[in-house]
Amino acid sequence: MTRRDGLERIRREAHHELHRDGLTEIAAGVFLFIVALAAGRPAFYWTYLVGLVVLGPGLRRLRTRYTYPRIGFAELPSEDRRRLGRGMAIWVVGAFLVVAAGLAFLGAFTDHLAWRRAAPALAGILFGGGFLYLAQQSGLKRVYALAMASAVTGGLLAWPRIEGAYANLRVWALVMALLCLAVGGLAFRRFLRETPISKEWGPDAE
Amino acid sequence: MPNDAPLDGLQRLSELDRLLHEPARLQIIAHLFVLESADFLFLLRRTGLTKGNLSSHVRKLEEAGYVEVEKKFVERHPVTAYSLTPRGREAFTAYRETILEALDALGE
Numbered sequence: 001m002t003r004r005d006g007l008e009r010i011r012r013e014a015h016h017e018l019h020r021d022g023l024t025e026i027a028a029g030v031f032l033f034i035v036a037l038a039a040g041r042p043a044f045y046w047t048y049l050v051g052l053v054v055l056g057p058g059l060r061r062l063r064t065r066y067t068y069p070r071i072g073f074a075e076l077p078s079e080d081r082r083r084l085g086r087g088m089a090i091w092v093v094g095a096f097l098v099v100a101a102g103l104a105f106l107g108a109f110t111d112h113l114a115w116r117r118a119a120p121a122l123a124g125i126l127f128g129g130g131f132l133y134l135a136q137q138s139g140l141k142r143v144y145a146l147a148m149a150s151a152v153t154g155g156l157l158a159w160p161r162i163e164g165a166y167a168n169l170r171v172w173a174l175v176m177a178l179l180c181l182a183v184g185g186l187a188f189r190r191f192l193r194e195t196p197i198s199k200e201w202g203p204d205a206e
Numbered sequence: 207m208p209n210d211a212p213l214d215g216l217q218r219l220s221e222l223d224r225l226l227h228e229p230a231r232l233q234i235i236a237h238l239f240v241l242e243s244a245d246f247l248f249l250l251r252r253t254g255l256t257k258g259n260l261s262s263h264v265r266k267l268e269e270a271g272y273v274e275v276e277k278k279f280v281e282r283h284p285v286t287a288y289s290l291t292p293r294g295r296e297a298f299t300a301y302r303e304t305i306l307e308a309l310d311a312l313g314e
Contacts, residue, residue: 011240014252064281072248073285074241200247200257 014074015138021067022187024134025146027059028127029180035123036173040166066192069201088129095125116165117158120172124154127176142183150176219308225270226301230255230263235290235298238273243289264288272297 034051038044099122100109108114131147134140157172164170226232233253237244244252250260267273272294276287290298 007236007240010236010252014237014241014244017248017252061281064283068245068247068280068283068285072245072251073280073287074244074248075287077240077242198247198251200250 012137012139015076016140017071018067018074018076019134019138019140019143020187021063021191022184022189023059023062023067025143025180025184026188027055027184028131028146029177029184031055032127032173032177032180036170036177039119039169039173040164066188069197070191070195072198072201087133091129092126095122095129098125117161117168119158119166119169120154121158122154123169123172124151124157124176128154142187146180146183149179153179216308216311218304222304223297223301225266225272226297228263230259231267234260234263234267235272235294238288238290239295239298241289243276243287245285245287249288267294270294 031051034047038047099115099118102121103109103111103114103118106114128147128150131143131150135143135147153175154172157168157175160168162168162171226235230253233255234249237249237252246260246264249255249264250257253260255263264273268275271291273288274291276289278285278287
């Protein structure tokens with residue numbers, strides 16, 4: 001570390017502190033459960049919308065109840081939207097290219113059923129990108145592990161033939177949902193146990 | 207002819223903002239520089255200062271116009287959030303540049 005890295009370290013430690021409660025992983029697990037339920041089933045597509053609408057405020061409410069009274073409240077600066085959008089676009093195109101290259105290698109590039117079966121690989125890389133971003137911001141090792149697990153399980157679950165439309169994707173989403181809920185749940189339990197509620201929490205702390 | 211660049215760098219130390227040239231206040235302002243805002247408890251935990259110390263240093267930074275206090279609600283819970291003012295941001299950036307230049311002038 002050079003002396004010019006100090007601010008970056010403070011920023012990362014703040015991210016780490018704000019995400020070590022495990023609630024982000026729990027929210028990701030809930031969303032992946034929705035994917036497992038709704039993928040390839042048009043009748044359940046509305047659950048995506050409910051998930052997206054409910055998860056953000058739900059996460060904030062849980063943090064206000066359990067996290068901020070323990071570690072305090074802090075707001076991270078909002079991301080540079082242009083930079084974030086560019087990064088996401090590059091990641092999505094990269095994920096498509098990786099899957100396309102894999103299918104081309106197997107001689108199944110034009111087989112639409114092979115593309116459907118490869119959906120977990122694509123989803124695994126896309127979700128893995130989200131976890132990787134959070135891991136880089138916070139330095140949390142368990143989130144690096146989830147990023148890796150997302151891509152690896154996605155790749156593995158693209159192989160077996162499972163009956164049903166997008167069944168491979170649903171199995172992948174279920175596996176990742178359980179993994180996220182387990183990892184997040186354990187982290188949350190540990191956080192509650194190790195970090196007691198502070199007397200300094202509140203509007204008149206000083 | 208001797209090179210007097212290192213001396214110039216060291217001489218700039220006299221331009222340092224004395225209000226920021228204090229470990230506790232520097233810690234507070236460095237945290238607020240990388241965050242949008244933080245409350246008393248978060249700063250208390252991150253800086254490791256005592257309550258009284260943090261309170262008095264934050265007040266000094268507030269009086270200098272470097273830090274502003276905002277009472278807000280997070281999910282209906284009242285929170286006192288501290289954030290850096292543009293003036294505080296400018297002062298810290300200038301302080302960093304000066305001190306890094308001086309340290310560079312001293313060499314390894």
